[in-house]
Amino acid sequence: MPHAIEVIGRHPRLLWPWLSFWVPTYRRGGLPREDVALVLRRTARHTDLYDRPREEDEELDDRQRLLLAAVDELCSDRMISDTTWRALAEFYTPRQLSVLCFIVGNRATLSMVSNTFDS
Amino acid sequence: MNAGERLAASPRWRHAVPPRIPPGGLAELGPRTWLMGRAMSLLVGTDGARLFDLPGRDPRLMRRYLRFAASIVLFGRLERADVELVTLRTAWNVGAWYEFFHHIALSRLGGLSIDSVERVADGPEAAGWNPRQAALLRAADELHAQRMISEPTLAELRGFLDRSLLVELCMLVGHYEMLAMFLKTAGAVPEPGAWEHGPLSWLRSPDDSDRLAPRWLPALNKRVTNRVQGVWAPYLPPYAVIVHRGRVSGREYRTPVLAVRSGRLLFVALPYGDRTDWVRNLLAEGRGGVERLGRLHRVSGIRVTDVPTAGELVPRRARRALGLTKILVAEFEES
Numbered sequence: 062m063p064h065a066i067e068v069i070g071r072h073p074r075l076l077w078p079w080l081s082f083w084v085p086t087y088r089r090g091g092l093p094r095e096d097v098a099l100v101l102r103r104t105a106r107h108t109d110l111y112d113r114p115r116e117e118d119e120e121l122d123d124r125q126r127l128l129l130a131a132v133d134e135l136c137s138d139r140m141i142s143d144t145t146w147r148a149l150a151e152f153y154t155p156r157q158l159s160v161l162c163f164i165v166g167n168r169a170t171l172s173m174v175s176n177t178f179d180s
Numbered sequence: 181m182n183a184g185e186r187l188a189a190s191p192r193w194r195h196a197v198p199p200r201i202p203p204g205g206l207a208e209l210g211p212r213t214w215l216m217g218r219a220m221s222l223l224v225g226t227d228g229a230r231l232f233d234l235p236g237r238d239p240r241l242m243r244r245y246l247r248f249a250a251s252i253v254l255f256g257r258l259e260r261a262d263v264e265l266v267t268l269r270t271a272w273n274v275g276a277w278y279e280f281f282h283h284i285a286l287s288r289l290g291g292l293s294i295d296s297v298e299r300v301a302d303g304p305e306a307a308g309w310n311p312r313q314a315a316l317l318r319a320a321d322e323l324h325a326q327r328m329i330s331e332p333t334l335a336e337l338r339g340f341l342d343r344s345l346l347v348e349l350c351m352l353v354g355h356y357e358m359l360a361m362f363l364k365t366a367g368a369v370p371e372p373g374a375w376e377h378g379p380l381s382w383l384r385s386p387d388d389s390d391r392l393a394p395r396w397l398p399a400l401n402k403r404v405t406n407r408v409q410g411v412w413a414p415y416l417p418p419y420a421v422i423v424h425r426g427r428v429s430g431r432e433y434r435t436p437v438l439a440v441r442s443g444r445l446l447f448v449a450l451p452y453g454d455r456t457d458w459v460r461n462l463l464a465e466g467r468g469g470v471e472r473l474g475r476l477h478r479v480s481g482i483r484v485t486d487v488p489t490a491g492e493l494v495p496r497r498a499r500r501a502l503g504l505t506k507i508l509v510a511e512f513e514e515s
């Protein structure tokens with residue numbers, strides 16, 4: 062991820078609008094911080110081409126496993142399925158789940174930049 | 181069935197059914213987003229605009245999102261035709277009908293004809309794209325499937341995009357994929373009646389002709405206007421007179437048009453669309469004549485296309501005007 066920021070950072074007209082969207086969305090977007098970190102790690106596993114040291118699989122509870130299922134679906138089908146949405150609705154508000162879509166989508170965008178320009 | 185209906189029937193589109201997030205009203209959206217949504221509804225001729233009243237339920241997220249989206253989509257440095265082409269292909273790849281539907285109309289602002297829009301579904305290998313368009317489509321496909329632009333495609337793109345524009349291209353695709361994740365998950369579908377009324381309803385006509393003029397005007401032109409214009413059209417560019425043979429009658433007709441010449445090519449604007457008699461006559465015959473600057477030339481190799489697809493061939497000074505319609509391209513024969 063830092064590499065993508067470096068690439069985008071060379072083009073200030075792209076950097077500032079993007080940073081002002083991205084930073085507040087994952088820091089104050091309404092999802093708990095641990096969840097955001099979990100989601101970002103999982104998205105990167107789908108979207109980053111370049112190998113990174115693979116983390117140990119963490120101990121997860123049901124809620125977190127559901128969250129990761131949603132990330133997997135967003136990365137493959139670009140939407141959360143009915144079953145996952147219904148199950149997640151017990152733990153999260155629709156507004157938080159909307160933010161989830163934007164966080165995954167934005168992280169995938171970063172991967173597109175870093176994969177293309179990393180060499 | 182017109183192009184829009186054929187595209188809508190594609191099995192590709194996916195979204196949550198029924199919608200999971202209801203559209204917000206003034207209370208949920210806050211005045212700013214609500215007003216923007218209203219403005220958009222007026223332009224599109226609908227009651228409400230899902231792009232604003234779904235994500236707008238989180239007003240702070242919406243404000244930040246709009247600033248980011250505008251910097252890429254509206255105020256980016258990529259050409260409008262390129263942005264629209266990549267947007268359409270990305271919407272097709274992710275299966276987001278809401279995005280694709282609205283860009284069927286919006287892509288007219290980049291000069292794409294409805295035929296090009298429909299060809300987006302066939303991908304970069306379809307016949308008819310110029311090399312630039314094919315490379316852009318391939319980049320969109322690769323960013324969708326592998327989340328990177330491959331080295332060969334990148335090398336091709338470097339021919340017409342600098343590095344800053346290439347970064348922008350990645351972010352453009354990423355942005356529409358992100359938006360699709362939200363819209364599909366929320367269950368957004370096109371607002372009923374969108375683009376059928378309102379000030380922008382001229383962007384696409386239901387008969388797929390991309391005409392600007394109302395349907396009754398050609399009949400009036402045939403009887404009145406063409407006779408008047410026919411006086412100066414053969415001598416005074418950008419007017420010219422097309423000489424064509426009737427498909428049925430076999431008689432010779434003369435139709436004044438607006439056309440520019442560039443080298444051996446003639447570009448004719450089609451504000452009446454590509455279903456008029458003279459266009460159909462020329463296409464059926466494959467050849468015809470043009471009277472321009474007082475001289476009669478024979479033309480052949482006749483085809484209907486649009487400015488982005490004809491690309492570098494179209495003289496720069498005429499691109500904006502010709503981009504409003506489909507164009508007819510003809511080659512002058514050696515005389």
